[in-house]
Amino acid sequence: MAAARIFTQEDKLTNGMPRLISRLQQFRRGSPLSFRLLAYILLFSSVFTLIASGLQIYTDFRKDVSVIDDRLHVIETGYRSSLSRSLWALDQNLIQIQLEGILSLPDIVHLRLRIYPDSELVMGERPKNGTAIRQHSFQIGHQGSIDTQLGELVVTASLERSYSDLQQRIWVILTTQFFKTFVVSILIVWILRQLVTRHLSRMASYARNFSLENLDEPLKLDRPDTLRYRSDELGQVTDAFNQMRERLTEDLERRKRDESEIRKLSMAVEQSPSSVMICDRQWRIEFVNQKFSQLTGYPADQVLGQRPGDLALGGRNTRSTQQLWQTIRLQVQRVGVWQGEVNSVRRNGDRFWEQIVVTSIKDPEGRVTNFLVVGEDISIRKRYEQQLLRQANYDILTGLPNRMLALDRLKLALAQAQRENTLVGVMFLDLDNFKHINDTLGHDAGDTLLVEAARRISASLRGTSTVARLGGDEFLVVLPGLKDPGDTEQVADRILAGFSTPFILGGQEVFVTTSIGIAIYPSDCDNSGTLLQNADAAMYEAKHKGKSAWERFAPEMKEVSHERLQMESRLRRAQELDEFELWFQPIVETATGHVTGAEALLRWNSPVMGLIMPDRFIPLAEETGMIIPIGRWVLEQACMAARRWQEATGRELQIAVNVSPRQFRDPEFVESTLEILTACDLPPNRLEMEITERLILDNSIETATILRQLDEAGIRLSVDDFGTGFSALSYLKSYPFDSLKIDKAFVADVMVSGDNASLVLAIINMAHSLKLTVVAEGVEEPAQQDFLRKHHCDFAQGYLYSRPAPEPDFLAWLRDH
Numbered sequence: 036m037a038a039a040r041i042f043t044q045e046d047k048l049t050n051g052m053p054r055l056i057s058r059l060q061q062f063r064r065g066s067p068l069s070f071r072l073l074a075y076i077l078l079f080s081s082v083f084t085l086i087a088s089g090l091q092i093y094t095d096f097r098k099d100v101s102v103i104d105d106r107l108h109v110i111e112t113g114y115r116s117s118l119s120r121s122l123w124a125l126d127q128n129l130i131q132i133q134l135e136g137i138l139s140l141p142d143i144v145h146l147r148l149r150i151y152p153d154s155e156l157v158m159g160e161r162p163k164n165g166t167a168i169r170q171h172s173f174q175i176g177h178q179g180s181i182d183t184q185l186g187e188l189v190v191t192a193s194l195e196r197s198y199s200d201l202q203q204r205i206w207v208i209l210t211t212q213f214f215k216t217f218v219v220s221i222l223i224v225w226i227l228r229q230l231v232t233r234h235l236s237r238m239a240s241y242a243r244n245f246s247l248e249n250l251d252e253p254l255k256l257d258r259p260d261t262l263r264y265r266s267d268e269l270g271q272v273t274d275a276f277n278q279m280r281e282r283l284t285e286d287l288e289r290r291k292r293d294e295s296e297i298r299k300l301s302m303a304v305e306q307s308p309s310s311v312m313i314c315d316r317q318w319r320i321e322f323v324n325q326k327f328s329q330l331t332g333y334p335a336d337q338v339l340g341q342r343p344g345d346l347a348l349g350g351r352n353t354r355s356t357q358q359l360w361q362t363i364r365l366q367v368q369r370v371g372v373w374q375g376e377v378n379s380v381r382r383n384g385d386r387f388w389e390q391i392v393v394t395s396i397k398d399p400e401g402r403v404t405n406f407l408v409v410g411e412d413i414s415i416r417k418r419y420e421q422q423l424l425r426q427a428n429y430d431i432l433t434g435l436p437n438r439m440l441a442l443d444r445l446k447l448a449l450a451q452a453q454r455e456n457t458l459v460g461v462m463f464l465d466l467d468n469f470k471h472i473n474d475t476l477g478h479d480a481g482d483t484l485l486v487e488a489a490r491r492i493s494a495s496l497r498g499t500s501t502v503a504r505l506g507g508d509e510f511l512v513v514l515p516g517l518k519d520p521g522d523t524e525q526v527a528d529r530i531l532a533g534f535s536t537p538f539i540l541g542g543q544e545v546f547v548t549t550s551i552g553i554a555i556y557p558s559d560c561d562n563s564g565t566l567l568q569n570a571d572a573a574m575y576e577a578k579h580k581g582k583s584a585w586e587r588f589a590p591e592m593k594e595v596s597h598e599r600l601q602m603e604s605r606l607r608r609a610q611e612l613d614e615f616e617l618w619f620q621p622i623v624e625t626a627t628g629h630v631t632g633a634e635a636l637l638r639w640n641s642p643v644m645g646l647i648m649p650d651r652f653i654p655l656a657e658e659t660g661m662i663i664p665i666g667r668w669v670l671e672q673a674c675m676a677a678r679r680w681q682e683a684t685g686r687e688l689q690i691a692v693n694v695s696p697r698q699f700r701d702p703e704f705v706e707s708t709l710e711i712l713t714a715c716d717l718p719p720n721r722l723e724m725e726i727t728e729r730l731i732l733d734n735s736i737e738t739a740t741i742l743r744q745l746d747e748a749g750i751r752l753s754v755d756d757f758g759t760g761f762s763a764l765s766y767l768k769s770y771p772f773d774s775l776k777i778d779k780a781f782v783a784d785v786m787v788s789g790d791n792a793s794l795v796l797a798i799i800n801m802a803h804s805l806k807l808t809v810v811a812e813g814v815e816e817p818a819q820q821d822f823l824r825k826h827h828c829d830f831a832q833g834y835l836y837s838r839p840a841p842e843p844d845f846l847a848w849l850r851d852h
């Protein structure tokens with residue numbers, strides 16, 4: 036048991052010290068600041084304590100020594116006279132007693148009394164050598180009549196007691212001061228640790244473990260979370276830490292959001308259906324998307340670093356492409372954007388059309404950093420536009436240029452003749468008795484005749500001449516660059532000769548002739564319109580004279596067109612004589628067959644000339660301006676009719692009215708239309724105005740303004756006879772149209788010509804993509820209706836449903852359907 040105790044004791048001793056050292060080392064490692072602080076406090080307070088204690092001790096010692104010195108002086112003053120008397124009396128006993136009295140005083144250890152002349156009395160023990168002493172001596176004399184020196188006393192005081200006190204005090208002071216310093220230091224360090232350093236360690240460990248993965252965990256110190264603590268330095272540092280953490284969290288989230296946004300945008304650009312190219316500020320390609328590579332055939336790595344102009348060269352179209360890109364660059368640098376249609380070249384050399392938009396990309400400070408080129412393949416649209424343009428410029432039956440193209444060519448020929456000082460021959464041809472042949476042999480025979488006549492006229496011409504079909508059985512020949520007016524007459528003779536052989540129509544030989552009117556530029560007129568009129572007048576003269584002949588224009592022939600003049604004067608009176616009638620043709624929804632509206636079609640019922648179709652008098656009405664009052668009458672009648680039908684059948688049908696471009700020049704057009712609608716109590720959206728592409732060609736600000744005003748009033752607008760005029764789809768976007776009417780010429784052929792079928796299909800699709808409804812005109816056969824229904828054409832109109840009819844007949848039809 037005792038051994039065990041001894042062992043435990045030893046064990047404690049042997050293990051205790053290393054454990055303490057290791058604790059200290061741990062403390063030093065774990066809390067270096069506290070350790071250093073402790074060391075510093077200990078060192079400085081020890082030095083300070085040492086100095087202070089030393090001073091204290093020294094002062095106390097000096098005080099002790101001065102007490103001893105005082106005492107020596109007190110001995111002198113206290114004992115001198117009594118010793119003098121004792122010596123004078125030589126009273127040895129008294130001297131003895133007096134000296135013992137002195138010797139009994141504290142610290143007085145030795146007395147030596149020299150009695151003059153030669154005796155000495157010593158008392159006490161002389162201190163050993165090396166012992167600190169204080170000595171004081173004074174003379175003892177007798178004062179009488181003669182002053183006599185009796186002796187001298189040397190008093191020795193030992194400082195041994197003072198030294199021993201000093202030693203004791205030093206030990207006590209040092210021990211207590213060191214203990215106190217140590218305890219205070221420990222206390223300070225403990226307080227410091229509690230208040231500061233352990234929190235610093237917590238901060239250090241928080242900062243060490245801080246990463247983007249644990250941003251949610253705020254720094255919390257092990258102390259109360261009150262305002263007092265939050266506002267001190269540690270609280271401020273903690274707050275700063277947590278703010279930093281929050282900012283980092285926000286930054287991280289923003290960065291994540293930005294990254295996802297960038298990812299999304301780059302995916303969108305990469306997978307965009309449009310080709311995208313991004314160039315740097317020197318117009319060198321930095322990026323192209325997949326669509327670009329698909330469209331052009333260039334893989335991305337082959338184009339990066341090149342300029343778009345060099346690229347489009349493809350080794351072929353050098354100058355023009357570079358000039359185009361030069362223009363694009365200049366405009367984008369000047370106004371920030373360029374857009375247009377470009378005929379580009381693929382890598383394999385194929386050409387294609389693209390709609391390009393080039394813009395500059397700017398940084399937030401407004402500095403241009405890049406250029407963006409977005410392209411869209413519009414080859415299909417272009418092909419259809421070209422096809423439409425062809426249909427618009429050429430006569431479908433004969434393949435000859437139509438009136439529009441012929442007039443263009445005539446104008447060009449006149450301009451050239453003016454420049455070159457040459458002549459231009461204009462011939463107006465009209466087949467003799469064509470109406471009779473058409474009526475007796477049928478339309479097919481009429482068509483065959485027209486085609487063959489076109490061929491024979493063309494065969495009679497050479498070089499740069501133009502032959503065109505103006506409509507019906509009328510042809511126009513333009514002979515540019517002539518030197519002699521007689522040249523035209525020779526051509527006219529050749530044409531007449533060409534008609535001398537019979538035509539085979541419906542299996543029969545038929546002789547058909549033609550009458551030709553000739554006008555020459557510049558002698559007969561210098562503008563295309565009048566030249567044509569003059570040739571027309573000459574043609575009437577030729578017919579008048581017996582047909583199968585040509586006639587040169589003469590000024591007096593102008594009178595010959597009196598038929599026309601007669602018609603004009605009759606037309607002027609037709610309105611007041613109430614000779615106009617409005618006929619109606621239903622418009623049906625293709626999918627359901629429901630009647631949704633009707634088109635109002637004007638007829639002139641002249642007591643002299645019979646029922647006249649609008650094609651014959653509308654151009655005259657337009658030319659003379661009579662179309663404005665006539666058009667207003669039509670609008671009024673049409674709106675009133677729609678109102679009557681509603682009352683009669685309860686059906687709210689749409690009413691479509693044809694409006695001539697000339698009516699748009701009437702300043703009161705919009706106002707009077709709105710007045711009519713109000714007067715008829717018809718909502719504006721029940722009225723649809725059909726406008727031909729000719730109006731759009733006008734392209735004036737006034738037209739655009741009127742169309743916008745009508746649209747804003749709620750009136751529906753539709754493009755009539757689509758495909759026969761300008762036929763560019765791009766304008767449809769620029770005007771507020773609601774629907775588009777495909778011309779009957781296309782519908783007539785959908786089941787016969789694949790080209791026409793695909794064209795109709797393209798028009799439907801494109802109109803739908805522009806949010807326009809589509810009406811097909813001239814539907815005569817169920818197969819055409821099926822085709823249109825299958826291809827989602829919205830509405831149809833034609834003889835299949837009903838021919839245009841006077842209002843009572845139309846109402847009857849309406850009740851039946």
Ligand SMILES: Nc1nc2c(ncn2[C@@H]2O[C@H](COP(=O)(O)O[C@H]3[C@@H](O)[C@H](n4cnc5c(=O)[nH]c(N)nc54)O[C@@H]3COP(=O)(O)O)[C@@H](O)[C@H]2O)c(=O)[nH]1
Nearest residue numbers: 636637648649650669693694695756813814815833834839
């Ligand atoms: N400014 C105005 N113009 C007018 C007005 N009324 C008519 N017009 C213009 O005259 C064009 C010819 O009109 P119309 O002779 O009446 O011919 C229309 C129909 O009869 C005809 N149609 C209808 N269905 C068929 C069919 O199945 N086959 C076939 N061969 N023809 C058919 O089409 C004409 C309707 O065409 P649209 O107006 O394009 O819808 C006429 O085109 C007007 O431009 C008027 O009041 N003012």
